[in-house]
Amino acid sequence: MADLASFTRFARTYQAGEIIFSEYEPGDSFYLIQSGKVRIAKIVGDIEKTIDVLQPPEIFGEMAILEGTPRSATAVAVDTVRVLEFNRANFEVLMMGNPQIALRLLKLFTKRIYDQKRRFMILTLEDPQARVADVFLMLAETQAAATAGAEQDGEKREFKVTIEDVAHWAGMGASEVQTILGHFANQRRVELYPDRVMVRNISDFSRFVNSRRKK
């Protein structure tokens, strides 16, 4: 990694448990982790859900590039955390001196653009069942990318998601998603477990979603 010694004036330190930013807070900076771990969490209903735990040299809070959008999650220091804080004012200086960071950010943006496009595709489905099925297709695509080349167990796919996760992606209420998943379970298309959902035949879901998508 590039030498970041000259950027100490942009460095911030947080103690364990300290909030770096809170969900819903407006924000205009994003962060590069230099040391320590950062937990990204969201409060869903009455539970604080950990979405991710990040380590150096990961970037978080990059959606701040979208002016005026509130933070979509809370970032909390797990242990003593050192970060570099980027904002509009110092962005160019930091990036010019650190092509590796700029490249990392570029990759993150390509991923975010794809995620958002995929999300848009889900939300434009009118049939609620197709929407729920498409969430699993999206998750399958992301898993495939992450485990490229790994052996897949036929058409079966397992997802470590909760009803609330699916509801969030589908832009629907948890109870509606619950009903639809119950319906899929009745049709023996999925198996429901407390911490995961198993889709018995991912191609069946794919055919179903495609038949519902307007041409």
Next chain:
Amino acid sequence: MPKAANYRANSVIYFQGDVVSDKIYILQSGQVVVNYTDIETGKDLREVIQTGEFFGVKSALGKYPREENAAVVSDSQVLIFTVPEFEQFVSANTRIILKMLRVFSNQLRRIHKQVENLMEKQEALSPEIGLFRTGEYYLKNRMYSQAKYVFSRYLTYYPAGKLADAASKNLETAETCMVKYGDGKGPSPSVAGIPAGAQPQPSAASAPAKPSDTLRPPSGQALSDTAKEYYNAVSLFSQEKYKEALGEFKRIVEANQDPEYVVKAAYDMGRSVFMLGQYDAAIAHFTRMVQTYPKHPDLADILYYLGQSYSKKGDAERAKGFFRKILTMEKDEDNSTYLRAKKALRGLEEAQNG
């Protein structure tokens, strides 16, 4: 080293949907256009690549299938980079990365806005109330330092907000508790909540509530206990633990708490009995159901299980009667019950003819 390549007019460098997307291109001479479908309007759009411009960057860096066709209009020469070659090249030319960052962040902003517009109809928690709620959560869970942070941020952003009073009270509570008990300790603090009128209230029902409604939890995200029990049972069923599932469905039916789930559980009791191979009991159960709930939403499925039960018992004629009934009832020919009934009927007919 990036490789130079020549493409003839009317050839295609890559297609939309190509899964192998690990190359990045620069147009050196000639003419290339990229065609793609706009996800919002469904229109086909066309973009001319300028000489010296990169294309194929996003899908290569993001490791996802190509989203556009790159078509050659007139004989062209391109430079082909692998991802590591591209990274090496742009690292020495940070200006290029910055330019791309600007383009990508504009695209991200645009697509994000489109998603937001769709979500708006579905989720409507304002940032102000959301921030307050986040603080509430931390305070309730005695995470005082986090609560302090969030409420003080609330007061910074919304000093005259409608929840400012409650937020200062909560901030004070968090500070006091922190000193008195320490983070994560002490009794559950009392939390100043969101006053009525500060958030949109569900419109009052015009008709007087039926007595049975008062027993139900307020409508919304939370599931009733019966619903939770029901989905636990469905989960057992989906794990092929039919005996346990049957016991659970039976309990829900007998407790007779939430009519919606009692009806569902009654149906699933029958399915469990069927899966356990007790076809006489399944026939008796489903026959009773047809009489009790002639308009049951799963009526077609009930008839299907009746047909299957008779079929398993070797009574093909009665089984066919049920399957035919489903085919006359269901209008949607893509409906899974319709398809299953059709298949079962054909199976029986072929068995008899052949």
